[in-house]
Amino acid sequence: MQVVILAGGLATRLRPLTEKIPKSMIRINEKPFLEYQIELLKKNNLTDILLCAGYLGGQIKDYFGDGEKFGVRLEYSEEKEELLGTGGALKKTESLLEDEFFVMYGDSYLILDYQEIADYFRKFNRLGLMVVYKNYNKFDKSNVVVKNGFVKVYNKRDSSPEMVYIDEGISILKKEILSDFPPHTSFSLDRIFQRLISKKELLAFETKQRFYEIGSPQGLSDFKKLILKKEAIPE
Numbered sequence: 001m002q003v004v005i006l007a008g009g010l011a012t013r014l015r016p017l018t019e020k021i022p023k024s025m026i027r028i029n030e031k032p033f034l035e036y037q038i039e040l041l042k043k044n045n046l047t048d049i050l051l052c053a054g055y056l057g058g059q060i061k062d063y064f065g066d067g068e069k070f071g072v073r074l075e076y077s078e079e080k081e082e083l084l085g086t087g088g089a090l091k092k093t094e095s096l097l098e099d100e101f102f103v104m105y106g107d108s109y110l111i112l113d114y115q116e117i118a119d120y121f122r123k124f125n126r127l128g129l130m131v132v133y134k135n136y137n138k139f140d141k142s143n144v145v146v147k148n149g150f151v152k153v154y155n156k157r158d159s160s161p162e163m164v165y166i167d168e169g170i171s172i173l174k175k176e177i178l179s180d181f182p183p184h185t186s187f188s189l190d191r192i193f194q195r196l197i198s199k200k201e202l203l204a205f206e207t208k209q210r211f212y213e214i215g216s217p218q219g220l221s222d223f224k225k226l227i228l229k230k231e232a233i234p235e
Contacts, residue, residue: 001118001172002048002098003041006086006189007034007060007106022056024106025063026214028227032063033214036109036227038070044114047072050096052089052106054079086189087181094183097175103189107215108169109223112207120205121172127201128173130154130193133211135166140216142166144204151202154193165204168211177201 007024024034041049049072053060057078067074077093084092090103100121104110112131121129130151135142137159144165145153153160154167173192180195181187196202212226213219 001046001114002050002101003046004050004052004090004093004097004101004103005034005037005106006052006089006103007054007057020056022053022059023214025056025059026220028224033109033223034060034064034106035070037106038064038067038072040109040111041114042071044112046102046114048098049073050075050077050093050101052077052079052093054083054089083186084184085186087187087191088185090189090192091178091181091183091185091187094175094178097178099176100172100174102170102172104170105213105215107213107219109212109214109226110168110170111209111212112168112170117170117205118172121203124149124203126203127177127199128171128193128196129203129205130171131168131205131207132165133168133207133209134164136164139210140166146204146206149204150200151193151197151204154190154197154202156190165206166211168207169213 025032051060051074053076061076064074075096077096079089117131132144132146141159142163142165143154143156144151144167145162146165177192193202212223214223
């Protein structure tokens, strides 16, 4: 299955670290974060990757090229004039998308069984799926309510006692849902999720594996510890 990585944000929470480089190019042990992402996807036989690049995105393209030397095939969708948000960036790629695809954030590192997730999605044949983790506000503020196998509520701003789950940072979408949204418009991926929820079409896939991310100083610190641990224990 194709994977879309949304890597175009400004990463203001990590400034001054990201004043001159995009978040995906932050180096951990002399290697850009995105390289760790790509290696993990390749391990899971996901080698068809579409990168949505924005802020300082030319650095990503210069480093990774077409992906051949990393054992994957990379395509790019670049926002050069204005940033369109995560949803608008995805809409911009519409002509490059397969009928169904993974979409993940450019700051997420997710140790998951991607084939199991894809099989679950195809089994129930809905328009979308969100991978969720029972977080209880532990690693970040929980933002998802799950009921009967579907996402019932997704709200990143206001929490409630019902919200014990969090968006893990990866989903599967069918391309057809993008037809509900206008082109050349800035909007977030949240709006796509809200549309799917209103249609009762957003499956919830629960994982027991915590997420790692580098979108915050604490997240970056946790990821560095994970990498040091992995490198200290050869596979």
